[in-house]
Amino acid sequence: MKLHPDKHCLKMKYLLKCLFRVKYLMLFSMLLLMPLACVSQEVFAWKGRYLYQDQLGKTFGGSPMLIDMNLNVKADGSCLLAINGYQVSERIFCRAVSKSTGLQIDFISYDSGKIENEYGVQIYQVGESLFSLDGSQDKFLTTWKSLKPDNVEAVTGSFFVKQKTEK
Numbered sequence: 001m002k003l004h005p006d007k008h009c010l011k012m013k014y015l016l017k018c019l020f021r022v023k024y025l026m027l028f029s030m031l032l033l034m035p036l037a038c039v040s041q042e043v044f045a046w047k048g049r050y051l052y053q054d055q056l057g058k059t060f061g062g063s064p065m066l067i068d069m070n071l072n073v074k075a076d077g078s079c080l081l082a083i084n085g086y087q088v089s090e091r092i093f094c095r096a097v098s099k100s101t102g103l104q105i106d107f108i109s110y111d112s113g114k115i116e117n118e119y120g121v122q123i124y125q126v127g128e129s130l131f132s133l134d135g136s137q138d139k140f141l142t143t144w145k146s147l148k149p150d151n152v153e154a155v156t157g158s159f160f161v162k163q164k165t166e167k
Contacts, residue, residue: 044075046096046103049163050133052142054149056086067149071105071160079105081130090117094130102134107146133160 049072056065067085073096081092091111097104107124109115116122123146124130130147133140134156142159144152152159 047075050160052160104132105130
């Protein structure tokens with residue numbers, strides 16, 4: 001004699017299996033999103049515009065050779081680094097990562113969406129640290145990492161200045 005499980009029993013087993021999967025899917029989703037919520041609060045404190053200006057000297061004709069680095073950090077941790085001036089014009093999408101001593105700026109891509117510069121050369125790896133801002137939002141030091149201006153000798157110093165926000 002062959003026993004056939006009750007159809008009702010099979011439906012219950014299937015339902016329990018589905019609920020079990022949904023429970024773990026929700027738990028997994030919460031674990032993924034929780035660090036983002038925590039980081040956003042810390043990065044939010046660094047939200048704003050930061051400027052570094054560098055004078056490289058003068059051209060043969062006496063014109064100043066200037067470079068501006070404008071860093072715009074958003075509350076969600078995304079950022080844009082615009083580097084403009086003497087023989088340079090590039091925009092880098094970056095990620096501001098909160099760390100115990102301040103903020104780390106990591107490379108994401110160029111504004112073209114590519115990881116190679118306009119000449120087809122890959123200088124940075126995705127996620128590579130370009131520099132960090134260490135201290136508080138009002139008084140901090142820059143520590144150059146992968147991105148370091150050519151004429152800067154010190155690895156750490158007061159380079160970026162937070163810009164006043166307009167109300």
